[in-house]
Amino acid sequence: MEIVTSEFFQRALMGGLLIGITAPLMGLILVLRRLSMIGDTLSHATIAGVALGFLIDESYALGMGLVFALIAALAIEKLRKAYQSYAELSLAIIMAGGIGMASLLFTMGRGFTMDVDSFLFGSIYTLTNQDLIVIGVVTVVVLSVLGSQMKEMFLMAFDEDAAAVSGLPTRIYNVMLSVLTALVITIAIKIVGGLLVSALLTIPAACSLAVARSFRSSVVIVVVIGELAVALGLMIAGIWNLAPGGTIVMLLIGILLLLLLLRKTIGRLSS
Template identity: 70%
Template structure:
């Protein structure tokens, strides 16, 4: 139990709680717009940026963040070019991200162990700089969603109606994608690139089963994510488990219980 009072664990808990706010906030919009796979895509691109950061000696998360934001612009450009095939843009950018990551892995053999920690998460290694970055992204995401909540709601359910009503649809689409890039680039050190999409989608999947309104689904998704982060980190710390994997598996267990409870209630 001493681990729970250690400085590194307190930093991990703080970082986890912050991502537990931003990931489901963005995730609920992605899930409802059927863009869930964008999380995996931007995570792979971010890993390429992290690998380049280690190669060049630049703060890896900063380089990963730049890569993710550039990729988000590219995704929006491709979505416009292939309007009827929105998922194609995601597949193309993911392929590019994987290719770049493989290339940088080959060039930086000595840094591969460091990069691998970003694949599976290394929340216990969060430092003060990491927390400042995650905190800044959290503030930005919360402010943007608060200011544009009604517009994003309409865009999510009726994009054509949003366009007809005069809303800046292109700007809002880009804004959502860029915020997704910011969240993912800061979350990969916490849960890892291979698991980050779970934090975006599973809380939203749970909340959509039990919420009676869109606002409720947003609130419930954040609460579910925070519960998973706190319990998952405590369990991982006490029993020496992989924290990122523990959080994700706990989220899956919560989804299964929600499905069972929903089925029983409906019956």
């Protein structure tokens, strides 16, 4: 239990709890917009940027990852407009490009010391005070935007055409959502890793949709589940020396299965 009182664990817990708010919130909006795979897509683009950053200088890794995530997010919006009847094609195209570029750049960097695993599987225990400041700033930005634009986000999530007809500048909101998603994914990669970041976006949303009765209640539920999974996951991983990112994701899956079982049981009892 000594690990719980250590400074690096407390930094990890603080960073995890912050991302446990923003990632599920953004994930809920993305899932409602039928863009649940955007997490995987942008994470692969981010990893490609990280690889390029390592080739330039290790200190540029996360910054280049953010640049690539932003470019990929904007490219997805462009492709969604080009293939309106096949919007999911945009995700497949950008994901393929991200994977291809990442593999090439990692191959080019074989002669360098590249900490690839930390970006693939997360390195939450290595969070620094500077990392916490960045995560905190992103959290404030995301919560400020979502809090002030909740009604508009609700309309965008459920019916973008109706939002456009009502006079909402949908293009601006789409770009804004893309930028916010890119920011969240970039900082989440340090916590759960590029291969697992999509789970932190989508599984709390799946849990919420299984039990929530309204959009407002679903917002509360995703945050509660995200915070619970991060806190318990880090505690379990720290005590039993497990991979933090993987532990958080498996705990999220366990919560989802439990909620689905409870819903099914309650449905049988009430029928």
